[in-house]
Amino acid sequence: MKTYTPAEAAALSGFSLDTLRYYEREGILPPVARTAGGRRSYSESDLGTLGFLKCLRETGMPIEKLRRYGELCRDETTVPDRVALLEEHAAAVQRELEGLLAQQAKLDDKLAWYRSELETRQAAAILS
């Protein structure tokens, strides 16, 4: 099976080397396999996990919950717990998305107002 160096894992996952080590220390990622010399050797499956962790992080899941998810993944019998955790998170993401859309509308209103303001001024300038 193909394995990846720390640099490759970082490039492919989008996390920095330091963040990869940090996640491992924090128990978010299970201990990564090592070469004879002690270097980390990321498996295909590690990369898959990292990809999903990236998704969770980018949708705002806090580190603490990431750790909880990471722990659950080490035990096969926890699928229902994982589903519960992810459903809760999905709901949070949905709320955030809706909030963001609402604020975006306000922002667009303000911009529209500013633009009409600018036009009015230009008209006034021409007339003066």
Add this chain to the structure above:
Amino acid sequence: MKTYTPAEAAALSGFSLDTLRYYEREGILPPVARTAGGRRSYSESDLGTLGFLKCLRETGMPIEKLRRYGELCRDETTVPDRVALLEEHAAAVQRELEGLLAQQAKLDDKLAWYRSELETRQAAAILS
């Protein structure tokens, strides 16, 4: 004209008292009027500004840029700069929104996969 106490301003804007003072110190908010006794007295216009600042913050505008916007608002001739700043921010919000939607899709995929996994196991359990 109606004015608001710090507590009212906090309740209506959604910022904490400490945050209101912090924003003023940081020059994000222009110096707020004071009563004879030295207490802050927020105007209708201050409340309007705060409402929009809340919108900018909730869409992820960093404090530094908020300050820049606050400064521009003190000079009437800066409308084009403000428009430029807000357009740039609107683009960032749009990108964030798209990113969030993409991640949401991944999350939903994972959930769907987990749910089908659960079903399969239940079927296996019944058959065994």
Add this chain to the structure above:
DNA sequence: GTGCAACCTGGAGTTCACTCCAGGTCAAGC
């Protein structure tokens, strides 16, 4: 067999955006 880049560890430092605190002032009710 030497140079050099990538990697290792434990722990300290950084950034952001607040949030809290101590010690004091102001104002309304009784």
Add this chain to the structure above:
DNA sequence: GCTTGACCTGGAGTGAACTCCAGGTTGCAC
């Protein structure tokens, strides 16, 4: 006039999530 609660200031402290550092090891390329 006294209590009480909201408010004031300057400055220190917090939590989250990294990020950086020093000092040392590994291993490939020449």
